[in-house]
Amino acid sequence: xxxxxxxxxxxxxxxxxxxxxxxxxxxxxxxxxxxxxxxxxxxxxxxxxxxxxxxxxxxxxxxxxxxxxxxxxxxxxxxxxxxxxxxxxxxxxxxxxxxxxxxxxxxxxxxxxxxxxxxxxxxxxxxxxxxxxxxxxxxxxxxxxxxxxxxxxxxxxxxxxxxxxxxxxxxxxxxxxxxxxxxxxxxxxxxxxxxxxxxxxxxxxxxxxxxxxxxxxxxxxxxxxxxxxxxxxxxxxxxxxxxxxxxxxxxxxxxxxxxxxxxxxxxxxxxxxxxxxxxxxxxxxxxxxxxxxxxxxxxxxxxxxxxxxxxxxxxxxxx
Numbered sequence: 001x002x003x004x005x006x007x008x009x010x011x012x013x014x015x016x017x018x019x020x021x022x023x024x025x026x027x028x029x030x031x032x033x034x035x036x037x038x039x040x041x042x043x044x045x046x047x048x049x050x051x052x053x054x055x056x057x058x059x060x061x062x063x064x065x066x067x068x069x070x071x072x073x074x075x076x077x078x079x080x081x082x083x084x085x086x087x088x089x090x091x092x093x094x095x096x097x098x099x100x101x102x103x104x105x106x107x108x109x110x111x112x113x114x115x116x117x118x119x120x121x122x123x124x125x126x127x128x129x130x131x132x133x134x135x136x137x138x139x140x141x142x143x144x145x146x147x148x149x150x151x152x153x154x155x156x157x158x159x160x161x162x163x164x165x166x167x168x169x170x171x172x173x174x175x176x177x178x179x180x181x182x183x184x185x186x187x188x189x190x191x192x193x194x195x196x197x198x199x200x201x202x203x204x205x206x207x208x209x210x211x212x213x214x215x216x217x218x219x220x221x222x223x224x225x226x227x228x229x230x231x232x233x234x235x236x237x238x239x240x241x242x243x244x245x246x247x248x249x250x251x252x253x254x255x256x257x258x259x260x261x262x263x264x265x266x267x268x269x270x271x272x273x274x275x276x277x278x279x280x281x282x283x284x285x286x287x288x289x290x291x292x293x294x295x296x297x298x299x300x301x302x303x304x305x306x307x308x309x310x311x312x313x314x315x316x317x318x319x
Contacts, residue, residue: 003031014040021047026054026077036079039064046070052100054078065089072129075100083144087123097129101145102136102160126150136160139167146171154179158212163222167229176237182210187241187272189227191248196223198231204243224260227268234271244272244304245313247281269303277309 001009010025023045027037038057048068052075053061062085065071071093080103090096130151135142139161157176161167176182183202190197197214215226231238269275278301301307 003027003033007033007037010037011040014042016044016046018046020045022050023048024050024052025056026052027056028054031055049073051075052077062089066092069093069095071096073098077102078104080104083141083148084123087125087145087148090127091123091125094127095129096127098132099127099130100134102134103138103141103162124148124150126152127154128152130154132156132158134158138162139164139169143168143171146175149175151175151179153181155181156208156210157182158209160214160216161230163215163217163226167226169230169233172230173233173237176211176234183240184210184238185240186243186245187238187275188245188247191220191223191246193249194218196227198227200238200241221260221264224264224268228264231271232267235273238271239274241272242275242306243277243279244269244275245279245281247313266303269301273304274306275304276306277311278304278307279311279313282312 006025006027025037025039036055036057039053039060041060041063043060043064044067045064046067047070048064049070050073051068051071052073054077056076056079061076062081065074066089069092072095074090074093074096075098077100086101090099125148127149131154133151133154133156135145135158137160142159142161154175157179159172184200186201186204186206188199188201190199195214195216197212199209200211201209213227213230215223215230217223217226301310
């Protein structure tokens with residue numbers, strides 16, 4: 001409903017709701033009034049199982065989490081909260097199976113980085129039932145959060161990291177390396193006019209990826225360099241991957257982009273050294289071929305010593 005109506009409705013959702021199991025409330029980012037919506041402090045839902053909130057003031061929400069110990073799904077979008085406060089409240093939710101956390105897209109890497117340096121995170125949380133974790137925000141916040149989380153049976157991990165000059169992914173790599181249930185065999189890169197993403201699947205037929213990483217940035221050279229930085233050191237994690245694909249939106253080339261150094265491609269491809277099949281979308285096959293021309297050193301494709309097939313696809317990279 002329109003934000004003006006929602007702001008009238010939400011304040012009267014107070015008191016105790018003993019039968020309530022699902023609550024989804026959110027303001028659209030396009031709403032002219034940017035003030036976060038606030039839930040009543042008196043709301044109680046002891047049997048709540050699914051909670052999704054967007055652009056909501058967290059003060060009352062954190063109080064509600066303390067009494068909603070049956071939650072299995074929690075999604076908090078377009079908000080900010082200190083990692084220690086978040087972890088303290090999440091530590092009460094041992095039944096969580098699905099967890100999503102995302103910040104405002106305009107959150108400042110520099111500001112959050114300073115706040116995290118000043119903050120002391122004392123809480124470590126184990127999620128024994130968590131199957132899916134999705135995160136969207138700054139690199140610094142993700143690294144702090146992951147260093148205080150244990151997810152023994154995680155099956156799907158999705159991460160969107162805001163663009164910045166340099167990335168640190170030590171704890172992200174550590175988490176992926178220690179998850180026994182996270183199977184990775186097929187990797188698909190997609191270059192779009194607003195972002196680059198890589199999705200890694202447990203097998204060729206799988207519709208749901210096991211690991212997804214996205215960086216919202218525009219130019220092709222910056223997209224490649226971002227992925228190179230983040231995935232550098234992931235070689236052991238991606239060693240089971242035998243099929244690698246690259247696809248691109250057709251209008252990506254009309255928006256302008258910088259030439260990619262073949263050395264960047266070598267670094268990126270080294271993370272997938274056991275790939276046997278390389279599939280390239282014909283949308284940018286010629287551009288990729290130009291970028292892959294050797295620069296006097298080894299050819300970038302020599303970073304894939306096990307390569308047996310190089311295929312050009314016109315039907316999408318999941319073909």
